[in-house]
Amino acid sequence: MITTQPTKKILNLGFLGVGWIGRNRMEAILNHTPATAAAITEPHEENAKEALKSAENATLKESPEEMYQDENLDGIVIATPSAMHAEQSIEALRSGKAVFCQKPLGRTALEVKQVVEASRNADKLLAVDLSxxxxxxxxxxxxxxxxxxxxxxxxxxxxxxxxxxxxxxxxxxxxxxxxxxxxxxxxxxxxxxxxxxxxxxxxxxxxxxxxxxxxxxxxxxxxxxxxxxxxxxxxxxxxxxxxxxxxxxxxxxxxxxxxxxxxxxxxxxxxxxxxxxxxxxxxxxxxxxxxxxxxxxxSGRAGVVWAEKMLTQNRFDETSAEEFIRTAQLIDRIYGR
Incomplete structure (x- = not known):
């Protein structure tokens, strides 16, 4: 009998925002997990060129919406300005992608709760770069x-x-x-x-x-x-x-x-x-x-942990989701909100 080894899953990831932090996280994930950078969205041409040096086979997407619509992507790494984090995370999760987002996940506890709810409804893994x-x-x-x-x-x-x-x-x-x-x-x-x-x-x-x-x-x-x-x-x-x-x-x-x-x-x-x-x-x-x-x-280890977890349990994580909310609520209280 001829036995075959099971095929090791390759994660197809999209990278939304590849400034220096986004590139650092991308390179760490690519170097330490069985993941490939399948897509990149970046408004600044120089940042995109630098990212493509480490991800030669990635497709440049014109917009976040185009990335969300890519059915071949397993997850999206978000490293954009803070005002975009919650909305982009929600849209990515709604499109069936796992999400790894730079902190803060949201500008307020309400935004964080909305992202968590999207993760729960999609039953996809959500992580934040609390590095x-x-x-x-x-x-x-x-x-x-x-x-x-x-x-x-x-x-x-x-x-x-x-x-x-x-x-x-x-x-x-x-x-x-x-x-x-x-x-x-x-x-x-x-x-x-x-x-x-x-x-x-x-x-x-x-x-x-x-x-x-x-x-x-x-x-x-x-x-x-x-x-x-x-x-x-x-x-x-x-x-x-x-x-x-x-x-x-x-x-x-x-x-x-x-x-x-x-x-x-x-x-x-x-x-x-x-x-x-x-x-x-x-x-x-x-x-x-x-x-x-x-x-x-x-510096990129949190993203590596997220990608590794995707391989075995790409599901909503109630414990970490509650932690994100509790931290955001405390930050709101510090600001008197």
Whole structure:
């Protein structure tokens, strides 16, 4: 009897938006999964040309609608401006495609709920590029906490200061971005804290938002470029968040998530102001144990996990969908919405 090996499934993916982030995610997925870039939609010719260097066989689609209508696509990776995320995700899901979307999934919790509902109705996998979850450094901290090595967590300090800030003007318009530095940077750290704590109810939120050093009372003209937020969970755990754009941080970036437990502490933090290099540390009294150091090619790992999951379970995921909503609701509360 002649036996044959089962054919390994190849994912046909569309890439909607291939600026530098979109290209980075595309290259990671193509290099680490059995996926092919079958289609690309990108309004800027130079970006499209660069993407085609890594995806020579991709077809350039003139519009998102043309991509949605392509019945050969299994999923679509969305890396467009924030104002487009919810609508494009919904349309992609309605067309029967799985979706991997840059954060934020929506500018408000209402938009996120609408995307989640589209994923539920289509019964297709939905994922968001909450990329710091997938760093080796944060995984080490997360596992440490889940194993009970530092006891019960009672406080978390989250910091993300970016000395530069975005270079696209739409980031500074709340109608298009959904918010300023909290929506851009803080959302990563808020997700990490909530995920580690198993998404508890947050009983209290106190926000102090600033624009160029002045208290921000209205978003009519500006978004926040500095935020200091205190959140208290149903278990009286305190989560402190500070994030900013264009701050005098003394380095390119300060990125930290520090966890204080009844038996010790742990931290995820960047090294030497880097946006890419992270370490994990465990604390006990005055002692520090280093758990993880660079290098770690993490930036496209969330997309790789999404593509791998598509191969085995391209279905609606209730757990992650609820997490997306809970995080978006908390971000809304930070903004007083």
């Amino acid at each position: 710091y979850r997938y760093t080796k450094a944060f995984k080490a901290v997360y596992d440490l906490i889940k194993n009970g090595e530092i006891g019960d967590i009672y406080a978390i300090d989250l910091v993300f200061h970016n000395a530069y800030g975005p270079d696209k003007e739409w980031f500074y318009d709340i109608k298009r971005s959904g918010g300023g530095c909290v929506m851009d940077l803080g959302i990563h750290l808020v997700d990490m804290a909530l995920w580690t704590l198993d998404f508890p109810e947050i009983n209290e939120v106190k926000s102090h938002l600033f624009h160029k050093g002045q208290k921000l009372d209205s978003f009519d003209e500006h978004v926040e470029d500095f935020a200091s937020v205190t959140m208290t969970s149903e278990k009286d755990q305190v989560i402190n968040l500070e994030c900013s754009w264009h701050v005098s941080a003394g380095k390119d970036a300060v990125i930290e998530a520090k966890f204080y437990g009844s038996k010790g502490g742990a931290a995820f933090k960047n090294i030497n102001g880097s946006f890419y290099d992270f370490t994990a540390e465990k604390y006990y009294g005055t002692q520090t144990e280093t758990l993880v150091t660079p290098p770690d090619e993490w």
